[in-house]
Amino acid sequence: MTQAAAFAPLRRGGGRGVLLVVLTAVLVGLVLFMEELEPLFRAWFPDLDNPLYRRETFLRLTLDHIVLVLVSSAISVSVGVAAGLFVTRRAGREFEPMVSAISAIGQTFPPAAVLAIVVPLAGFGFVPTIVALTLYGLLPVVQNTIAGLGTVPPATLEAARGTGMSPRQILLRVELPLAMRVIIAGVRVSVIINIGTATIGSTVGAQSLGTPIIAGLVGDNIAYVIQGAAVVGLLAIVTDMAFERLERRFTFG
Amino acid sequence: MTATILDDGRRRLVADRVLLTLWVAGAAAVLLLPFASMAPNRLVSGQPVMLWAALLPWQAWTAAGLAALLLLSALATPLPRALAHGLTLAAAWGLALLVLYGIGTYAGRAVTPDMPAARVSLGSAFWVVLFCAALAMLDAFQRLKAGMLPQVLYAVATVGAVAGLFALDLFDDLSILREYANREDAFAGEFLTHLALVGAALGPALLLGLPLGLLARRRAKLRGGLFGLLNFFQTIPSIALFALLVAPLSALGDAVPVLKAVGIKGIGAAPAVIALVMYSLLPIVRNTYAGFAGVPAAAVEAARGMGMTTRQVLWRVEVPLALPVILSGLRIVTVQAIGLTVVAALIGAGGLGTFIFQGLGQYAIDLVLLGAIPTIFLAVTADFFLQILVALSKPEGAR
């Protein structure tokens, strides 16, 4: 079994659409109206003086988190897919074993360790964090792009050539649509890892939903921890479910 | 001798464009990026030192010579290809060791009696050159289509040589080893804690995951829900899952003092191990399921038709055929757990992440590296050995 197959989603039935809508609503509600829950947290943690994280609004934290992930993933996906395409074309075929090996070995590096090494080298803060997320996020995208294009049956390609399509038409009309599900699966893995790693980004000076969690752990304030963790957990799950639906759209046969 | 002729008929000068790319990247790094950084003490930020300034003249000339050999083996004309790949393997090996030896001797010269607190850190050019050398080796092996044995021997020779340099106390003046020397006992402790956390998580994960995977194979109805739940766990960011377990476990520990006495409390190893088990289940269950699903149905029917009992079919036919896939699951999980345990340091579970987060807090890069490099080394080593195990578990006849 290939790595790509290992990451392939398991098809599930309907009913999840409703769950996705409900969870999204809960996520948005939490982000916008966390302050309204203060009485709840006060009752839950009577010992704490400040049971609600107030140094920054959750909307701000969430947007920062999303920007970190969105920018890094956008770069990862465009560069990663381009690299995957390059090494599966004739001109770049020579690089394919090397690129595959790098993306396989690179993924054994713990994301937290990569973040911890790259960010200090590039200076602490927002942009270096994006650099680290981008680098790590590239790997699953490249790997799945190569794997996805590899799943296109040779007979299909031959048939496409036989109908007189140009290489460009074959790529756009045959290869990419057929590889899309696996490529999206790679993007999904990349984005989910980045949501998690961005959380740790708060330890290297990039504000994110990890910030209240770290503040809570350092200041022994479990309420902060729960607030941050709930929002970021929901964000990851909602994103994952949305990707799952997207993948299913590109499942043929 | 003629230049390599491509299938499209064009002649070209470069036979190995991958090697050439690596060569150019390495050369650019050497010219543009610092090879090391040097600071008079820990509090001052370091000054960049370029490669030619850091290395002794003979080292620099040897490095240049080895680089020239690598360039030679990337070109099409002068050498037969197999010889060129052999040359790459030798030259890249020499260059990597020379770079290591060079930075060690540089640190030894920089830390003088009148500057005993001087710190020499590894610069980005150092990393890039090592990285490119390693990839050049990989490229050569890929092109030689070498089997497992020569690669393992080569890896052993490399690791042995590096260990030899360590044994000569060559690196002792590098700042990262200074950090290590300052915390030798703590390092050993956290290293073992890291391994213990990983082991403590993998045991239960296997005990739970293997039967669950088999169950998912046997009972199709359970599959969707089970995989959905496990994927749910896997999706939650590690730090959030670790943190979310803190609250219920501390409540549990407060409510039941006996549990607290045996270590079940909010902060520490208990939430870390539980979270690691939750993360590890999905790959184990999924690969166990996939392994059993991949056993040819005809082999199972034939086995039953010839009068094997259910148990004999399981142990003689299904398990041997599913084992490679199950072990790849173990490989994924082990590597993943080594990485996630870094984050567990944030909830006080210890492990190598402790140095990383301490270092990040103090802006002490060397301390960060003291945690990060061994973690990466652990993950890559575990991956390497488990890959060998996967290869060995493949039955000779099964492709």
Place this chain on the structure above:
Amino acid sequence: MIELQGLTKVYGGKTVVDDVSLTVGQGEFCVLIGPSGCGKSTTLKMVNRLVPLTSGRIVLDGEDVTTLPAEQLRRRIGYAIQSIGLFPHWTVAENIAVVPKLLKWPKARIADRVEELLALFQLDAAEFRDKYPHQLSGGQAQRVGVARALAADPSVMLMDEPFGALDPITRDVLQAELARVHRETGKTIIFVTHDMDEALKLATRIAILNEGRLVQYDRPIELMFEPADDFVRDFLGKADLGLKLLTRRWVHQYVAPAPWADRKASMGELRDIVASHGHVWLVDGEGRPEGLFGARLWRADGDPLGELSRVHPDWMATPDMSMKEALSRMVWRRILALPVVDEQGRLSGEVTMAGVMGRQSEGQAA
């Protein structure tokens, strides 16, 4: 001998096998045949209880084995399937040795048995013993599959479309081999197929199933002359029933004395023979047919002898050839008679187009 008594299988309220009873005598080759979904495979799998019985009894060599633990029963019955199911992680020898090992035979006896079976299927032991399944061709793999089914010398063997996935040429070869192995070992075989030609080629008895019920169980020829109902008649195929019948007829049943002459005969003598018989075979000094006057479908104008045709090796029939093949050769070569030769290639008689017709109508009348 194996008796199936009232085998019934109900899946979720649907009866897929309905009260099937049949007795397969010692050494019989029984073919279960019918359209897809008729329950033939299910019936077969009920015999070794891969499919549990809803009701019914199975009697093996006089012993009721219905309540015997399934594993023990299966070790006494050989089993070969279309997808072969060789164990990919074991060598050919290990695959063949599975059941003997389960039965805890001593090592030496297993090794001997493996050699014996490889020889029976004309696989060179030195070459094939240590090969893995992925190194075998489809035909070789299925030979090993059948050898494996025979390993513990079961008195009964079940085969579920074993040649269904092979190419036509390999299938023909393996069918012939199975027929030979059946003759040599005298095993009782129950064989499932959907291919009527295969059934007619191999079976001593054919059981036709439709919608879970046994419609007819008879010898092949009886089946063709006396189909139980329209379903059987349709299933046999009206169009080429005659040809199918000939697959069960042999040249030695049709052979007649051949008119012949040697090279010393004068043209006048030849003319006389052709006048009375329509054609004449010319033989060489050894008695081998080498030429033919007459009996071609076309003749040169004016000369009743027509041209002399040289006898082509393709023309020769042997006594154990099926009449379908003999007829096919006549049609292909456009001749009205085929010389029948003995093992030394000497003319021993002939079969003719007219003879085929004659015997066929005789059979019809009987």
